[in-house]
Amino acid sequence: MALGEFDLIERYFKRPSLSPARNTPHADVALGIGDDCALLQPRPGTQLAISSDMLVEGRHFFPDVDPAHLGHKALAVNLSDLAACGAKPLAFTLALALPRVDEPWLAAFSRGLLKLADAHGCTLMGGDTTQGPLNICITVFGEVPVVAGKSQALLRSGARPGDDIYVSGTLGDARLALDALRGTLQLPADVLAQVRQRLEQPTPRVALGMALRGIATAAIDVSDGLLGDLNHILKASHCGASIDTHFAIQLIAAHTNESWPTGQFDAEFSLQNRLGWVLAGGDDYELLFTAPATARAAVLEAARSSATPVTRIGRIDAESGLRLVDTNGQPVSGQFASFDHFA
Ligand code: ADP
Ligand code: MG
Secondary structure: OOOHHHHHHHHOOOOOOOOHHHHHHOEEEEEEEEEEOEEEEEOOOEEEEEEEEEEEEEOOOOOOHHHHHHHHHHHHHHHHHHHOOEEEEEEEEEEEEOOOHHHHHHHHHHHHHHHHHHHHEEEEEEEEEEEEEEEEEEEEEEEEEEEOOOOOOEEEEEEEOOOOEEEOEEEEEEHHHHHHHHHOOOOOOHHHHHHHHHHHHOOOOHHHHHHOOOOOOOEEEOOOOOHHHHHHHHHHHHEEEEEHHHHHHHHHHHHHHHOOOOOOHHHOOOOOHHHHHHHHHHOEEEEEEEOHHHHHHHHHHHHHHHHOOOOEEEEEEEOOEEEEEEEOOOOOOHHHOOOOHHH
């Protein structure tokens, strides 16, 4: 590599002053970049929550994506896993394979990455750098309190029959952008700009996840699509669910509803297609969680305190399987019913 490996790390990934976390009385990162290992000091009464995600060119992002957006997304998808566990971000490592040393690319990538890291007080504490096809692997470390011997981590396995099902934010925008960028869907320029932002720079719902500790019975982040990820909760919790299509469909691109295309786009934006994007879109990085009906006020307070909208879209059933129902709880018939196959 033109610029040496160590100079590259020094220039783009090592910070003279680390994130605010470093300066708190609870200095969790005891040793950062520069030695054989970094040292992370968990506080007494806490557990470490750990997750890795790899982004591969061509599979997870387009080769021409803005590197600043790529840096953001690489960390965002990892922070989203911490959010789904109710963990507070502490630090992360970055394993990077680069085809060549492209300094403008590196500058933009590290800018996007470290901006999001700083916003969450999450310190880049180490990593590895090698030459090879572009590949970005991040491991994040977060903190979850243990109270009276019990971990406060949100798991997939705690949903119980009668629990409400909620989703944060909106669903389907990222899939709309993906289809448009692949050329299988036409979108007006202003709508594309908005949904593209959701695809390339997702917002990890970290504050909501932390606020839901002790309230949510189960949680997961929506990365593969609502129904697929809900199924992970159902499997781990040994129960079923009913999703109200009336509420689910309102989750689509709520912020673009005003400018929703009409006329030539009517067929593509049929209710059927909208529901498909909501239920099986993917790449949303919203939180999907369950909570007892007695906790509705607490869920709303968690949403308010974290400034994150949440929508109640269904209920956990004792009967296994996933059902799409109308507002009266009756199975939906006709065109919507065909989405059953995603279950
Ligand atoms: P080693 O040979 O012991 O694996 P390296 O030479 O790979 O160490 O890395 C030197 C230091 O730089 C280590 O502290 C390592 O964690 C850090 N580092 C390497 N690559 C990165 C990167 N992409 N981002 C952050 N830190 C990195
Ligand atoms: Mg190494």
